[in-house]
Structures are given as C-alpha cells and as structure tokens.
Amino acid sequence: MTDFSEWFHDILEEAEIIDSRYPVKGMHVWLPHGFQLRKEILNILKNILDRDHDEVLFPLLIPEGELAKEGIHVKGFEDEVYWITHGGLTELNQKLALRPTSETAMYPMFALWVRSHTDLPLKVYQTVNTFRYETKHTRPLIRVREITTFTEAHTVHSTRKEAEEQVEKAIEIYKEYFDMLALPYVITRRPVWDKFPGADYTMAFDTIMPDGKSLQIGTVHNLGQTFAKTFEITFENPEGDHKLGYQTCYGLSDRVIASVIGIHGDDSGLCLPPAVSPKQIVIVPIIFKKKGEEVLEKCRSLKSSLEKEGFRVHLDDRDIRAGKKYYEWEMRGVPLRIEIGPRDLEKNSAVLSRRDNGEKFSANLDNICDEVENTLKSITSHMKEKAWAKMNSNIRPVEGLEEARDEIENNKGVISFDWCGNEECGKEIEEKIRVDILGVQKEEDGGVCFHCSSKATCRALLARTY
Numbered sequence: 001m002t003d004f005s006e007w008f009h010d011i012l013e014e015a016e017i018i019d020s021r022y023p024v025k026g027m028h029v030w031l032p033h034g035f036q037l038r039k040e041i042l043n044i045l046k047n048i049l050d051r052d053h054d055e056v057l058f059p060l061l062i063p064e065g066e067l068a069k070e071g072i073h074v075k076g077f078e079d080e081v082y083w084i085t086h087g088g089l090t091e092l093n094q095k096l097a098l099r100p101t102s103e104t105a106m107y108p109m110f111a112l113w114v115r116s117h118t119d120l121p122l123k124v125y126q127t128v129n130t131f132r133y134e135t136k137h138t139r140p141l142i143r144v145r146e147i148t149t150f151t152e153a154h155t156v157h158s159t160r161k162e163a164e165e166q167v168e169k170a171i172e173i174y175k176e177y178f179d180m181l182a183l184p185y186v187i188t189r190r191p192v193w194d195k196f197p198g199a200d201y202t203m204a205f206d207t208i209m210p211d212g213k214s215l216q217i218g219t220v221h222n223l224g225q226t227f228a229k230t231f232e233i234t235f236e237n238p239e240g241d242h243k244l245g246y247q248t249c250y251g252l253s254d255r256v257i258a259s260v261i262g263i264h265g266d267d268s269g270l271c272l273p274p275a276v277s278p279k280q281i282v283i284v285p286i287i288f289k290k291k292g293e294e295v296l297e298k299c300r301s302l303k304s305s306l307e308k309e310g311f312r313v314h315l316d317d318r319d320i321r322a323g324k325k326y327y328e329w330e331m332r333g334v335p336l337r338i339e340i341g342p343r344d345l346e347k348n349s350a351v352l353s354r355r356d357n358g359e360k361f362s363a364n365l366d367n368i369c370d371e372v373e374n375t376l377k378s379i380t381s382h383m384k385e386k387a388w389a390k391m392n393s394n395i396r397p398v399e400g401l402e403e404a405r406d407e408i409e410n411n412k413g414v415i416s417f418d419w420c421g422n423e424e425c426g427k428e429i430e431e432k433i434r435v436d437i438l439g440v441q442k443e444e445d446g447g448v449c450f451h452c453s454s455k456a457t458c459r460a461l462l463a464r465t466y
C-alpha cells in the first residue's frame with residue numbers, strides 16, 4: 001500500500017475484478033468476480049432507491065439538437081462528448097451523442113409526461129453506462145471514459161422548497177448507502193466554478209483514498225428551473241395556471257466500487273464489507289487421512305444451513321494446501337472464513353477467522369448461524385469505525401496558506417480552513433498551492449479568510465483530488 005496506484009492496479013488483476021487490456025483507452029472488461037461485486041454493490045443502492053423512485057431506461061443516443069439546447073450544460077460537456085455520425089455507410093442527417101449523463105435524453109420526455117401537478121413529484125433513476133472523453137489521466141474505475149456503473153436519479157417537483165427537500169433526501173440516501181459500504185465521506189457544497197453545468201448548486205460527497213488524494217464519490221445537484229425552462233417542463237397547478245417545474249438530479253458511478261476496493265483493502269488484498277462481498281463466508285475443511293469424509297460431510301451441511309439463512313457461502317474442497325486457500329480467499333476479501341477439522345468434529349465446533357482484523361476464535365456449531373450473523377455485523381461496524389478514524393485523522397485545520405501548502409506537500413489529505421467564499425480568492429488558493437477547493441462544509445461567520453484576510457463566511461475544505 002505504499003504505492004497506492006500500483007497496489008490498486010495489481011489487485012484489480014489479481015482479484016479478477018476487471019481486465020484493463022481492452023483496446024480502447026478508459027474502457028475495461030468486467031470479469032466474473034468483479035461483476036459479482038459490482039452486482040452486490042448495485043443491489044444495495046437499488047433497494048434504497050426503489051423505496052420511492054421508479055427505475056426506467058432511456059436510450060444511449062442523444063440528438064445533437066437536444067444536447068445543445070441547454071447552453072451552459074452543453075458548454076460544460078462539449079469537450080467530453082462522443083459523437084455518432086454514421087449508420088452503416090449512411091451519414092446521419094443529425095449527429096447523435098453518446099450520453100455523458102442523461103438530462104438532455106430525459107427532459108424532452110419529461111416535458112411530455114408532466115402535465116399536471118398530480119404528475120409530480122416525478123422521481124426516476126436508471127443504472128446505465130455513460131461516456132465521457134476524459135482528457136485527464138484515465139484510471140480504471142476512478143476516471144474512465146465508459147462509466148459502466150452510472151446510477152443517475154432525476155426528479156421534478158412543483159415547488160422550489162420541495163426540490164430543496166429532495167436534495168436533502170438524496171444526501172440522506174447517499175449517507176445510508178455509503179454507511180452500508182463502510183465508506184467514510186465529507187459533504188461540501190461545491191464552489192460555484194465547480195458545480196454541475198446547468199445546476200443552481202452542487203452538493204458533493206468526497207472520500208480520501210490511501211494515497212491522501214480525495215475522490216468525488218457522489219454528487220447531488222439542485223437544477224432549479226433552468227432545464228425546465230429550456231425543455232418546457234411545465235405543469236398545471238390546482239388553480240389552473242401553467243408553472244415551470246423545479247428539478248434535482250444525483251449520481252454515483254464506478255468510483256463507489258473503486259472506494260470499496262481502495263479504502264478497505266490492505267497488503268493482503270481486498271477486504272470486502274459483508275453486505276457486498278460476492279462470498280460472505282468461505283468454509284475450508286481441514287482434511288487428514290482419518291475422518292476426511294466426516295469433515296467434508298460436516299462442511300457440506302454447514303454450508304447448506306448457512307445458505308438457508310441467506311448467506312453467500314463457498315465451500316473450498318479443492319485438494320490443495322489449506323494455507324494456499326487462506327491466501328487466496330483473504331486476497332479476494334472474503335469477510336469470514338470457517339475452518340473445520342477432525343478435532344472440531346469431536347467438540348462440535350468450528351474455527352472462525354475474520355478478514356478485517358485477523359481475529360480467530362472457535363464457535364459451537366449448534367448456534368453457528370447466530371455466531372456468523374453477529375460476527376459479520378461486527379466486521380461491518382469495525383470496518384466503518386476504522387475507515388472513518390483514518391479519514392478524520394487525514395483532515396487537518398490550518399491557519400494560513402503556507403501551512404496548507406506544507407501540509408498538502410507532506411501529507412496530502414484534506415485541509416479545513418476559514419474562507420471568505422469569493423471566487424478570485426478561491427481560485428488564487430487553488431493555483432498557488434495546486435489544490436481544488438472541495439467546497440463549503442459549514443456556513444460560519446467570525447474569523448478571517450486564511451488567504452485574503454477578509455471576513456470569513458464559512459468553514460471550507462481543500463485537497464489534491466483525483
């Protein structure tokens with residue numbers, strides 16, 4: 001883990017997450033193990049969104065005319081959009097964009113769907129691949145050109161207040177989601193120069209990767225009425241007047257998977273939160289000459305009773321050394337290993353071994369399901385505590401720009417500081433010490449800006465970012 005970038009690339013290969021040899025830069029193949037991890041991570045999110053959103057699916061291709069309608073939005077994406085110009089040998093009379101995100105695919109349809117206030121609030125989401133011709137250094141899962149796991153939610157409301165409330169609800173959804181993945185985060189309001197193109201304001205979730213650089217792992221945008229005006233998303237209110245809708249959208253990507261791998265991983269490999277590990281438990285029979293068959297029998301019945309409880313279990317009965325199995329399943333991040341040998345048969349017990357802290361203890365087979373349930377729960381809370389403690393130790397308050405420069409040069413991580421909030425001061429800070437201002441963490445009067453010494457209006461965060 002001393003060289004995180006190398007560790008990250010190596011583990012993606014060794015744990016068979018993706019194959020990055022695909023011959024298009026920034027696009028990779030999901031391998032079976034990685035695809036299962038991605039599926040479990042997506043399931044958690046879908047179960048939360050499905051409570052009060054409808055899942056939909058929009059076309060990948062967006063006519064140039066629609067994409068170009070919202071000036072600020074298209075300006076923000078114009079150098080990232082992939083274009084389709086031909087169908088076979090026939091040149092298309094209108095270029096088609098591969099969606100970089102789906103506002104301009106969805107909102108012409110929202111204009112057809114939304115007629116009356118009774119059609120609101122409209123709350124849909126889709127999990128699709130989106131395409132962005134990223135010119136900065138691409139990295140698997142972190143900065144890709146095909147964002148394969150892009151979950152975007154889009155909502156329409158009848159009042160500004162309700163849209164603002166939806167932004168808060170989306171923030172709660174992301175908190176619940178990241179908590180289940182034991183991922184720590186800071187939440188800030190992005191500076192105006194770094195908000196989503198076309199949004200009134202952007203709330204962002206950032207985490208800190210092991211190399212001290214921050215990674216934006218989720219964003220929630222209040223779109224106000226900008227897109228409603230452009231795409232004529234209007235509704236008839238109870239008094240019969242035609243009003244413009246108020247919108248929000250929020251999104252997550254492959255970066256969530258990158259964070260689960262990077263933040264919880266260690267020098268033994270992956271360390272997966274039980275909620276998303278493709279296999280939560282691996283049973284390893286300790287076979288000697290005598291009693292081999294009985295041990296295997298016991299392992300099989302243990303597997304089926306755990307599976308009946310809904311756990312994802314693998315029985316590794318390959319004829320290879322147990323040590324080799326331990327290495328492999330620890331590298332693949334399985335949270336809990338259960339060993340059963342002849343001695344355990346006599347005592348009707350098994351040895352449980354935790355991947356997160358290496359703890360080994362024996363448990364009675366009669367109440368093994370409760371033992372497993374409780375152990376997996378304590379693994380999740382331990383992983384969460386550990387990750388939050390590490391992140392919080394990497395957020396340091398400083399009094400001045402030079403101190404911030406030293407901190408960032410020596411430790412990277414996140415710096416918190418008193419800020420005046422205005423643009424040219426913020427941009428000067430970013431240029432002078434080569435950082436990004438993540439944004440405002442808390443509105444807070446009193447104190448002076450740590451750079452320009454004018455009145456501070458907030459507590460803000462800055463970092464070197466991906």
Ligand SMILES: Nc1ncnc2c1ncn2[C@@H]1O[C@H](COS(=O)(=O)NC(=O)[C@@H](N)CS)[C@@H](O)[C@H]1O
Pocket residue numbers: 100101102103132134141142143144145147151152153196216217218219221249250251252253254255
């Ligand atoms: N090139 C990329 N590779 C991986 N993830 C990315 C990439 N670009 C953006 N993301 C992730 O996608 C999230 C949503 O993207 S976004 O531009 O901020 N927001 C939107 O596109 C809005 N339509 C909400 S879905 C970001 O928070 C970031 O975590």
Ligand SMILES: [Mg+2]
Pocket residue numbers: 132
């Ligand atoms: Mg971008």
Ligand SMILES: [Zn+2]
Pocket residue numbers: 419420421422425426449450451452453454
């Ligand atoms: Zn200032």
